[in-house]
Amino acid sequence: MTGMANTVFSSRAHIVGGDNTADHAPKAPVEEALTTVLANDWINDEYKHLVVTASPKSLAARPGQFFHWLCPSPDEGDLWLRRPQSIYRVDRERERLEFLYKCVGRGTNGAATLKPDDKFNMVGPLGVGFSLQPDWKDVIVLGRGVGLATLAPISQMIAENNVSATVILSARSPELAMSGDLFEKAGADVVTVTDTDGTSAVENVESIIEDRVAHGRADAFFTCGSNRLFMLMKRLGTKHGIPGQVAMEQIMACGLGPCYVCVRTFVIGGEKTLKRVCIDGPVFDMQEAMGW
Amino acid sequence: MTGMANTVFSSRAHIVGGDNTADHAPKAPVEEALTTVLANDWINDEYKHLVVTASPKSLAARPGQFFHWLCPSPDEGDLWLRRPQSIYRVDRERERLEFLYKCVGRGTNGAATLKPDDKFNMVGPLGVGFSLQPDWKDVIVLGRGVGLATLAPISQMIAENNVSATVILSARSPELAMSGDLFEKAGADVVTVTDTDGTSAVENVESIIEDRVAHGRADAFFTCGSNRLFMLMKRLGTKHGIPGQVAMEQIMACGLGPCYVCVRTFVIGGEKTLKRVCIDGPVFDMQEAMGW
Amino acid sequence: MVDLSVKIGDFEMANPVMPASGTFSPEMAQVIDINRLGATMTKTVSRELRDGNPPPRVAEVECGMINCIGLPGKGIDYFLTELMPEYLQFSPPLIVSVTSTTEADFAAMARDVTVPGVKALEINISCPTRDPNGGNFALHAEHTAETVRGVRAATDLPIFVKLSPNAGDVVGIARAAEEAGADALTVANTILSMRIDTHSFKPSLGFKTGGMSGPAVKPIIMRMVYQISKAVSIPIIGCGGIVKAEDVVEYMLAGASAVQIGYASFRNPTAMISIIGDLEEWCDRRGIARVSDLTGAVQDDMETDTYIAAAAGI
Amino acid sequence: MVDLSVKIGDFEMANPVMPASGTFSPEMAQVIDINRLGATMTKTVSRELRDGNPPPRVAEVECGMINCIGLPGKGIDYFLTELMPEYLQFSPPLIVSVTSTTEADFAAMARDVTVPGVKALEINISCPTRDPNGGNFALHAEHTAETVRGVRAATDLPIFVKLSPNAGDVVGIARAAEEAGADALTVANTILSMRIDTHSFKPSLGFKTGGMSGPAVKPIIMRMVYQISKAVSIPIIGCGGIVKAEDVVEYMLAGASAVQIGYASFRNPTAMISIIGDLEEWCDRRGIARVSDLTGAVQDDMETDTYIAAAAGI
């Protein structure tokens, strides 16, 4: 550009999509990276499936971790904060990251405008993800809605660790019961319950879980996406002394820990305390987390 | 878009390129219109030639009038004010407007990113243009730089009114001496003077003008784009009692009259006064205008 | 179909949208149908001819602009004889904005413009482009009160007092204006700002500083409208950064009865007309019967316990 | 190659860029090399544990964000024993930001954090998220002066006083801080703002109001830096809306010796590091030998005659 007098932005811009992503700290585990979009397709009326290129740092993402998206604008305005999205699948072979996201507002509707070859700025991998303890051999995964996206990479984790699982996918209707394919590939026992056929009722889900517990097939619980189902699992966890993990959400700014925007309440030893979803979580101990 | 809670911009946006251009006042002479770009090509290292579709209102544009452009952004920021650009050519047959603009800053560099089929929001036609008096049969047009774009439509005006003209195009180098073709087509006597060969020196231009004056071929003067040349013409106008018009520039906001951003100083009857370039001009009486 | 009409005390408008002073003139008829506005508003009128400040008079900034126009104008006599008739060609009620440098003359100005055709006065005690210290009488409660008292005694027209966002205690000043007899408060004028050109190292404005307007100021003025509406019982006119119908809604929820639009008309001369149309559509979609029902309708009974709020759904 | 080092009084920095309090923690090492910053800065430390305000704690607005964090933290003892060592892992000089609710305790806090490793104190008397009336001691010159005097008596460390842009007379308050012994002024904290969600009709923030930061505030804070730099002789740290190297240059031209960056790190965690690099490039391109030469280098001897200025070229 010639003669850039009076410019508002005139140097390399540190803004949406700007290539501000040279490796600023080689030893740091997280990076601000400009990915390239490979696919961004609707998988049903509400969700899109995004596939982007990934660097070695982002390929180290663990199940339950998230990336912080600098979404393009869906309208004539601009977006000024990032949006957190948990990783749906890490494809280490083809060096790709996959996300499953629901289009709900400006950020996600902005992301929905991305086309193959577009650049997409994201920061990650962030936060504390799900983990397996060595003595967990058979676990129960229960999710609903957006939570199914967050739980999906547990399928990779159980496959890699030779853990069996019952996976209960709850959804309004069958086409919204996402991630089942990934868990089936991982050899899990997938049960889909829906509002359409009434199987998603808490009592039914409870009896499915109780059945697995009774058969000694519940070393740990994992959940995300529904307060009702979280409360159920927490209750059954207390009742049977089964440990569990839940992925929580909160509105975020920095995504890295400094700003204290993303706090949620936890109860630890009877005391209420605040933790940051972005760095203390998003995955928390199920017994310490509170319903929302 | 679904569930637009918490949105910053959620209705039809009244911002760059937004289609905010329904005819809001059928009887008004000016409109905010969303044109379609037909071409936007470099004609030399500094200037681009823009062709857009035009409505009947904008086709009524007179030489010296301007349009107020809502330029797209050239960078990661946004543009918040319009940029004035005078009309280069009104193509009434093909219903097109043409502009010749120099890329100097964010606005014009933003305009430079426009591609055919892009939408481009402009307000116009605006201001007071050049005019011919019935007794002007042979006139002198003198311009330089960006001024050549502003003077160009005088070629249409003289052709339509059967007026002869001497057109002196001053430029750093021959390839920057734009608009000559339009004037030649209009039958004008085109003289190109350049810095490269030294012919653009004031003395030389002065002798060309004096020659036309001596031959009775200077009923009126028109100029734009160079203070030095304006001062020359003004001096010769005073000396020989020849009327003249000059197109002036000033930074603008509204472009329509209300804001008083675009004032310049004029001397009328010995008294200094301020006039608005956007609505009292941009074309002013040469004897009232001051050098800049 | 929503009823778009609103009242600012006794001042009635067909819809809540009017231009902000200094950003509108009858010359806007070049491009919009002025009769569709809720009201018309003059450029601020001073006693004598004023040249205004040295150009450049505008600087573009992120999310808006800074101006240092400096209240130019040909004085009140010229206004009354030459400009008033231009404004009175249009049907919306006319508001005349006046300013002065002394309290006594403010009252005299108010008296002078109390003539047939004028439906309300806006008292501009807050222009930061005349005084770089940030805005005249409206920086102090006492000066505000004295000025308004004088004006109140001089006219029976509705008095809208335009406050300054550069004041520290804008709520106290709003209260002072109310007590002194203001019929409504325009919240607010521009925010004193500056830009320096990093190419030339010079201030981008000829007057060095100027007043910022546009979307950048909206959250600040929104907070002021909200705070003031809790403190006074006279109507408020929200002004600052409106570029779309939702911005009008937001100001009304915060407590405004009507709004003024400035910057948006520079970016899109048709903005006010579009916004009126969009507002109508927005209300119809939401099933709102009267746009005036939005005034103060913010639901601000928030949870105050951090632990409870931090355990709620998003 | 430009010399990027600057001094704020006796406080030396390798480059003029440091994080703004509350937007930085050692956790940033997840993504950037903290050792490249000009200084490090703690989140504001309070005496006791504070929970902070109810969520939502952030709202996105045009050109920035509003936060209502409310200064949460585990108190000074936890800070000194647990957090300080984390900060001290890094080489840039550490500034500790402290706040309190009484003047006496402010001094005590200053004494308590005057420990090895701490190179300067920032006195946060201006947080609008703790007090919705807009920012504590920094709203009044007397309170500012008393607080600073107490702190001055309590420590030999350089004292940076963080001012409030919500004050009406920010220049007077700056002078009061200088007279009371401040070594530098941080201009400024966030601007009290509000957003209402037009979908839910609720305030977007759990605390209703909060402090705005980001590019929207830059022209306002720029004006304050400029005005204050004409009125005081101690150094100024510019803070508000910096997202690129030119913004740093602009603040320095206006009178700042160094700058703080907050919002930009949320949008781009690598922003500070990029900006340092870009600033170096910018200076080299302009042939600037020392970045500190930019401080106060604005060329503000403007033409004051409107007619002459309006006859000049653009």
Ligand SMILES: Cc1cc2nc3c(=O)[nH]c(=O)nc-3n(C[C@H](O)[C@H](O)[C@H](O)COP(=O)(O)OP(=O)(O)OC[C@H]3O[C@@H](n4cnc5c(N)ncnc54)[C@H](O)[C@@H]3O)c2cc1C
């Ligand atoms: C750690 C984490 C992981 C997530 N993973 C996924 C995922 O894999 N797939 C997916 O579809 N969504 C996920 N979300 C939710 C996603 O972040 C939000 O849907 C998104 O931020 C909404 O942005 P928006 O601009 O489109 O919506 P907005 O217009 O901002 O808001 C629309 C709705 O989304 C809510 N919302 C806004 N911000 C957040 C937020 N940070 N977290 C949760 N809800 C929010 C709003 O309160 C509102 O109800 C995750 C959230 C978190 C915190």
Ligand SMILES: Cc1cc2nc3c(=O)[nH]c(=O)nc-3n(C[C@H](O)[C@H](O)[C@H](O)COP(=O)(O)OP(=O)(O)OC[C@H]3O[C@@H](n4cnc5c(N)ncnc54)[C@H](O)[C@@H]3O)c2cc1C
């Ligand atoms: C009535 C009128 C007609 C014009 N016609 C033409 C034309 O036909 N072709 C053409 O190339 N240019 C024309 N100009 C000039 C054109 O408006 C500016 O070049 C343009 O606004 C610069 O915008 P920018 O954002 O690219 O530059 P900026 O980055 O804003 O500024 C770059 C340079 O341009 C100057 N500038 C900024 N705004 C204006 C302005 N409104 N007028 C003049 N200079 C300005 C600045 O002072 C600076 O020196 C005209 C100007 C006016 C007032």
Ligand SMILES: Cc1cc2nc3c(=O)[nH]c(=O)nc-3n(C[C@H](O)[C@H](O)[C@H](O)COP(=O)(O)O)c2cc1C
């Ligand atoms: C160019 C310009 C001129 C202005 N002149 C005046 C004026 O004469 N009197 C006044 O009270 N306010 C004046 N203002 C302030 C506006 O009336 C309004 O308060 C401000 O622009 C905020 O609204 P906006 O963000 O919609 O522009 C002016 C504003 C601008 C931009």
Ligand SMILES: Cc1cc2nc3c(=O)[nH]c(=O)nc-3n(C[C@H](O)[C@H](O)[C@H](O)COP(=O)(O)O)c2cc1C
């Ligand atoms: C999330 C957040 C938390 C903040 N916390 C503090 C704080 O604890 N102490 C303080 O002095 N300022 C605090 N601030 C204000 C910043 O330090 C800074 O003054 C402001 O954000 C302006 O800079 P910016 O526009 O670069 O963000 C905070 C700002 C944000 C956005």
Ligand code: FES
């Ligand atoms: S989002 Fe900033 S601490 Fe979690």
Ligand code: FES
């Ligand atoms: S640009 Fe507004 S009056 Fe000319």
